[in-house]
Amino acid sequence: MITFSRSQLVGMEFLDEETVRFHGTQEDHIYAMEVAMDVRIADGRILAIQGWMKRYTTPVCPRAVDRLQDAVGISLRDPSWMPLVMREIGRKGCEHFAEIICECGRCLDQARMSRDLAAALKADPSADLAGLAKQWTASHPERPGATLTVTAV
């Protein structure tokens, strides 16, 4: 039997050409929290953030909602943005809010890529998806790390 389970859900809307809105939810056997944040695409800067604490363990936990405002101004392009979020939002506020922000932030480039690939496929449904993905990755060096390939089974 499963003794602990956690689910995370991230959805992203492009409000306009310059701003993306993240909706991040995390729910597990202990905690349930949600974050909405707007990020400027050009520099990855967090412009606005809101949080909801739905299930938590101490009466003090909801105070962490106010600490979320310390995330405004952090850039998801800063090489140390994740440790910064874990320190400023996690240790000084709530680790689980920080986890949601990190998960949302890791989706920034994936969402940009998805949008561009979807547009290319709409224009040409027969386009080579793998080729488009490779081209996008090569032309966007700001996307960190390498890609994963389908494992042969």
Next chain:
Amino acid sequence: MTVVFMRNKVVEVKPRADGGLDVHWRLSDDLIDLEIEMTFEVPDLEIVAAGARVRRSVFAGGIDAGEAIHRVEGVRVGPGLRKIVRGLLGGDQGSIELTEGVLECCNAVILHFTLPGIQLGEQYRDAPEAERLALSKAMIEANPRLLRSCIAFADDSPIVQALNLAREEAGR
């Protein structure tokens, strides 16, 4: 407004008959579908087996997750874990998804052990303050790393202040 990108992640912990723990983790978004299976030995919390499979990917080439993940076998959940896993699977040539997936499996194992204590504490929800404080004190004594780990255990938290006050009174 419709969403342009969605990511779903789930991690589950399942105890084994031999006392170990199996953890299953899966990420599915518009671009990839990746799953990780790990087995942890208890009480050492050593990763004794790890497997990964990319079920779907828009990328034609890249890291073979199933091969790369074996690097974390032998790693233990404990101090320095993030640095160790990021060193083994991250970096410019590594994969963020795989790295964070392994760390989230490890975190789920910790939370599996945390849950019973939280459930026990629920019995004290309506108990007198002294009993609730005693429980918080026991939690901090059992796990001193909780102190200053979040707003609830910060120096200016009512929980920590009440504990300090209780200690002072006991010392008089």
